[in-house]
Amino acid sequence: MSQRAIEPRGVQVGMRVLTVLVLAFLYIPLFLIVLYAFNPARSQSWPLPGLSTRWFVATWNNQEVRTALVTSIKAGLGATTIALILGSLAAFAVHRFKFFGRETVSFLLILPLALPGIVTGMALNSTINLGGQLIGITFSLWTIIIGHATFCVVVVYNNVVARLRRTSTSLIEASYDLGADGFQTFRYVILPSISTALMAGGLLAFALSFDEIIVTNFTSGSEITLPKWIFNNLRLPNQRPVVNVVASILLVASLVPVYIAQRLTQEGGGLVTAGRGTMLAQTEDALEHPATP
Amino acid sequence: MKRYHVNAIAAVGALVVLASCGSTANNAQSGSNLPQTIGKGEGALNLVAWTGYVESGKTDPKVDWVTPFQTQTGCTINVKFADTSDEMVTLMRQGGGTQWDGVSASGDATNRLIAHGDVAEVNVNLIPDFKDVIQSLQSPRHNTINGHHYGVPYMYGPNVLMYNTNVVKPAPTSWAPTWDANSPYKGKVAAYDSPIFIADAALYLKTHNKSLGISDVYELTSNQLDAAITLLKQQAPLIKKYWAATTDETDPFSSGDMVIGTAWPYQVSFLKSENKPVAALVPSEGATGWADTWMMSSHAQHPNCMYLWMKWTETAAVQDQVAEFYGATPSNAKACDLLKQHIGASADTDYHCGDNGFLKNIALWKTPLQQCGDSRGNTCTDYTVWQQRWQEVRGTK
Amino acid sequence: MGAERLMPPPPSGFRALRHRVGAILHRAPTARLALLLGPVLLWMVVIYLGSLALLFVTSFWGQDPVSGAIVQNWNLDNYGFLIREPVYRTIAIRTVGIAVAVTATDVALAIPIAYYAARIASPRVRTFLLLSMVLPLWSSYLVRVYAWRTILSGDGVLNWSLHQVHLGSVNLGFSRWSLWIVFSYLWLPYVTLPVYAALERIPNSLIEASTDLGARWLTTFRRVILPIAIPGIVAGSIFAFSLTIGDYIAPDLVGDTEFIGNVIYQSVGIANNIPFAAAYAIVPALVMAIYLLIARQLKAFEAL
Numbered sequence: 001m002s003q004r005a006i007e008p009r010g011v012q013v014g015m016r017v018l019t020v021l022v023l024a025f026l027y028i029p030l031f032l033i034v035l036y037a038f039n040p041a042r043s044q045s046w047p048l049p050g051l052s053t054r055w056f057v058a059t060w061n062n063q064e065v066r067t068a069l070v071t072s073i074k075a076g077l078g079a080t081t082i083a084l085i086l087g088s089l090a091a092f093a094v095h096r097f098k099f100f101g102r103e104t105v106s107f108l109l110i111l112p113l114a115l116p117g118i119v120t121g122m123a124l125n126s127t128i129n130l131g132g133q134l135i136g137i138t139f140s141l142w143t144i145i146i147g148h149a150t151f152c153v154v155v156v157y158n159n160v161v162a163r164l165r166r167t168s169t170s171l172i173e174a175s176y177d178l179g180a181d182g183f184q185t186f187r188y189v190i191l192p193s194i195s196t197a198l199m200a201g202g203l204l205a206f207a208l209s210f211d212e213i214i215v216t217n218f219t220s221g222s223e224i225t226l227p228k229w230i231f232n233n234l235r236l237p238n239q240r241p242v243v244n245v246v247a248s249i250l251l252v253a254s255l256v257p258v259y260i261a262q263r264l265t266q267e268g269g270g271l272v273t274a275g276r277g278t279m280l281a282q283t284e285d286a287l288e289h290p291a292t293p
Numbered sequence: 294m295k296r297y298h299v300n301a302i303a304a305v306g307a308l309v310v311l312a313s314c315g316s317t318a319n320n321a322q323s324g325s326n327l328p329q330t331i332g333k334g335e336g337a338l339n340l341v342a343w344t345g346y347v348e349s350g351k352t353d354p355k356v357d358w359v360t361p362f363q364t365q366t367g368c369t370i371n372v373k374f375a376d377t378s379d380e381m382v383t384l385m386r387q388g389g390g391t392q393w394d395g396v397s398a399s400g401d402a403t404n405r406l407i408a409h410g411d412v413a414e415v416n417v418n419l420i421p422d423f424k425d426v427i428q429s430l431q432s433p434r435h436n437t438i439n440g441h442h443y444g445v446p447y448m449y450g451p452n453v454l455m456y457n458t459n460v461v462k463p464a465p466t467s468w469a470p471t472w473d474a475n476s477p478y479k480g481k482v483a484a485y486d487s488p489i490f491i492a493d494a495a496l497y498l499k500t501h502n503k504s505l506g507i508s509d510v511y512e513l514t515s516n517q518l519d520a521a522i523t524l525l526k527q528q529a530p531l532i533k534k535y536w537a538a539t540t541d542e543t544d545p546f547s548s549g550d551m552v553i554g555t556a557w558p559y560q561v562s563f564l565k566s567e568n569k570p571v572a573a574l575v576p577s578e579g580a581t582g583w584a585d586t587w588m589m590s591s592h593a594q595h596p597n598c599m600y601l602w603m604k605w606t607e608t609a610a611v612q613d614q615v616a617e618f619y620g621a622t623p624s625n626a627k628a629c630d631l632l633k634q635h636i637g638a639s640a641d642t643d644y645h646c647g648d649n650g651f652l653k654n655i656a657l658w659k660t661p662l663q664q665c666g667d668s669r670g671n672t673c674t675d676y677t678v679w680q681q682r683w684q685e686v687r688g689t690k
Numbered sequence: 691m692g693a694e695r696l697m698p699p700p701p702s703g704f705r706a707l708r709h710r711v712g713a714i715l716h717r718a719p720t721a722r723l724a725l726l727l728g729p730v731l732l733w734m735v736v737i738y739l740g741s742l743a744l745l746f747v748t749s750f751w752g753q754d755p756v757s758g759a760i761v762q763n764w765n766l767d768n769y770g771f772l773i774r775e776p777v778y779r780t781i782a783i784r785t786v787g788i789a790v791a792v793t794a795t796d797v798a799l800a801i802p803i804a805y806y807a808a809r810i811a812s813p814r815v816r817t818f819l820l821l822s823m824v825l826p827l828w829s830s831y832l833v834r835v836y837a838w839r840t841i842l843s844g845d846g847v848l849n850w851s852l853h854q855v856h857l858g859s860v861n862l863g864f865s866r867w868s869l870w871i872v873f874s875y876l877w878l879p880y881v882t883l884p885v886y887a888a889l890e891r892i893p894n895s896l897i898e899a900s901t902d903l904g905a906r907w908l909t910t911f912r913r914v915i916l917p918i919a920i921p922g923i924v925a926g927s928i929f930a931f932s933l934t935i936g937d938y939i940a941p942d943l944v945g946d947t948e949f950i951g952n953v954i955y956q957s958v959g960i961a962n963n964i965p966f967a968a969a970y971a972i973v974p975a976l977v978m979a980i981y982l983l984i985a986r987q988l989k990a991f992e993a994l
Contacts, residue, residue: 018802029837045845093726116936123741182712211830235538238352258828383962548844688777
């Protein structure tokens with residue numbers, strides 16, 4: 001136990017036990033999903049009759065899965081790019097300037113995540129339909145990207161703001177003193193200091209987009225991303241083994257970027273402070289690092 | 294679980310107009326506008342179909358009537374599987390009718406699609422195997438208006454009573470175990486999730502509550518509808534899950550969570566192929582069912598490919614394949630000969646292939662209208678009302 | 691060695707342009723702000739807020755019965771229908787009910803692990819725990835729901851395990867219980883993180899003071915720790931509540947009954963009645979608005 005723990009011993013042990021139980025609750029289903037990918041039978045009953053990789057081969061040969069994977073990657077990259085640009089711009093704006101409605105910006109950015117997904121999905125669906133009537137927009141990869149970008153922005157924003165708060169302004173002043181202009185300062189001083197935050201934000205945004213199904217159902221039309229492929233194929237009894245494989249791949253594929261992002265933002269408190277849906281950065285860092293004058 | 298009040302009002306309204314005027318539908322091509330030859334395929338075909346109707350070897354490499362079609366015609370098929378007729382109607386209207394070229398519509402969707410001009414008239418002279426279709430499906434009311442054909446018949450079949458042979462003993466002969474409030478299988482019964490399932494309740498009442506005087510289960514007066522809804526609400530606690538996607542039935546049957554209930558032959562075939570202990574029958578009260586028609590969108594982007602597909606799926610060879618896989622009965626009488634060759638006597642006992650009498654005894658899905666079509670005049674309940682009442686049933690569980 | 695040689699040569703060409711632009715921007719902070727904030731604001735306001743407004747407006751429109759197209763005939767029919775038909779009220783209440791149950795469960799599950807990570811665990815263990823909490827947050831929602839569908843089915847892991855310890859079997863598949871379990875499982879990480887942050891901020895001195903005044907730990911927890919952590923707890927609960935109330939996929943995959951999300955989704959995908967779906971979608975949006983207002987009163991936003 002940590003030396004700073006001041007709770008009575010019984011409480012410490014009790015909390016520890018509960019923690020282990022909660023962790024088990026969280027991780028056993030994930031572990032089972034990966035296990036089921038190696039299920040040789042079509043039936044889903046437990047216990048599994050053995051382990052086999054035959055369905056991995058079948059999945060790789062499945063043209064639809066490959067197409068869906070490519071679509072997901074494309075959507076992820078597109079949404080991440082937009083989120084990186086918009087998110088960091090917004091972060092700079094909020095960090096460097098005091099202006100009317102400053103707090104509202106944060107609230108506005110988190111709204112797509114705070115409102116139920118079906119509301120966001122339906123809203124975007126209505127707009128696309130209207131756009132279709134007015135200027136001929138169709139449901140396509142671009143509508144998927146726009147939908148994803150809308151809630152990926154806040155992820156990048158949080159990460160960059162958190163990092164900016166930790167960046168000492170004296171570095172920037174020194175840069176100006178040494179004769180650099182605004183662009184040079186940005187390129188040689190500011191950018192390197194937020195690079196890992198950008199990377200973390202980008203990775204998180206990608207993971208978020210890659211997994212997304214709730215809003216994507218409303219914005220994709222006939223385009224099929226990987227989660228949508230799973231959603232469609234859950235209704236076909238014979239596709240179950242392939243779905244298992246795709247599900248476990250999706251799981252692993254989204255965990256890797258998140259793990260890397262966590263390591264990148266380790267010193268800043270990691271993803272707890274700049275992760276999905278939390279704006280702890282604002283409060284935490286505001287307390288520790290007073291805002292620039 | 295699909296309730297859609299407002300939009301169905303017109304669907305049904307238009308149907309009434311159609312029925313009373315008996316005229317041809319609106320956008321559809323008619324008479325001399327019909328194509329006289331099938332042109333070159335456009336290279337692609339977008340279909341909406343019931344699960345199991347468009348197999349391309351993904352389920353079982355040996356079950357494939359899509360790849361040969363694609364190879365021969367160059368039309369690459371993109372299929373979307375729908376779970377209910379309501380969903381099919383909505384899909385066919387997407388993108389102004391341009392998103393999907395064809396649909397395997399059941400009788401409760403066909404008239405709605407025809408009435409709104411969503412589907413085009415078809416020149417059956419271009420379909421050589423059409424002449425082999427059994428008599429009662431050549432010009433049925435659900436896809437032929439005044440001699441104008443709006444599609445070609447595909448497969449038909451009843452909604453059977455499927456049960457777990459290990460659990461349900463003795464073997465059931467009636468629908469009673471699925472409706473009776475004291476059913477021993479309470480909490481493990483299956484039911485179909487669509488307003489059209491009300492007809493199944495009416496079918497049960499037709500035999501067990503003769504005082505209601507139900508004759509056609511789709512032509513229900515308010516009184517009869519109320520009785521059916523009451524029965525359905527009474528059934529709700531018995532139901533494990535209302536299924537629409539076939540896996541919502543095959544999964545629980547596989548795991549033992551469901552043991553008895555209404556099913557399509559597809560689920561029965563699938564579970565049997567997985568060596569699960571199931572059997573199915575048409576109980577003494579009879580059954581509702583469906584006769585499906587391949588229809589082409591009146592705004593189809595790939596009409597030639599669609600005609601080629603209709604031609605392909607009308608052949609005896611293809612229909613025989615579908616029958617053996619899906620469990621439904623082919624409309625092409627010559628397919629029955631092939632079926633009998635392949636599976637022997639069960640072509641008659643299980644499929645009732647070519648049996649016009651059997652077909653007449655199935656209460657085929659059709660859209661409920663206000664017009665009762667008999668001496669009761671316009672006092673029947675239409676589909677909009679059915680949708681609203683179904684929502685009630687589903688909301689109470 | 692004159693000063694002149696230490697001066698950089700005057701810039702020319704592109705560099706000159708950059709300097710000029712930089713100078714202008716430096717002297718006009720408003721321009722800089724506009725450049726930085728403009729794109730984001732434009733995107734969020736036009737695309738997102740605009741969409742929300744359109745959705746709200748659509749709920750007042752109707753649908754052409756014949757073609758299924760949306761007709762802009764401004765009426766309250768959709769709302770009237772929702773209010774008149776009791777089934778929609780039942781569904782709404784049921785949805786809010788399960789949202790409350792799930793939120794309460796998640797808070798109960800989150801507190802132990804958040805407390806342990808925040809106050810008891812060593813730094814290394816804490817990092818490990820935080821990572822463990824965050825990872826499921828980012829893994830696929832659909833995959834996790836599907837996992838539970840398999841676990842809870844009649845022949846799944848749960849029943850098998852119960853058999854092994856001779857506890858009989860449960861019939862949880864496709865029921866409200868399975869939905870409750872699944873929702874609690876899905877949103878637990880969302881609740882844990884703000885609770886963790888809130889608990890971590892409590893200074894040791896407060897707890898020591900409470901102990902000095904003679905309180906046992908349980909009393910301290912109830913009367914000192916919990917009240918301070920309330921904003922964080924409420925902040926976490928926002929996500930659990932919001933995500934449950936609008937969900938339409940999990941009820942279909944592991945449940946057996948109707949929730950607001952199902953009705954809306956089917957109204958769009960099967961009935962193609964978007965105005966009605968929009969009207970019903972206002973319900974979760976409204977509920978969330980009220981919840982957020984209450985949360986603000988409880989100072990949850992400062993803990994977010």
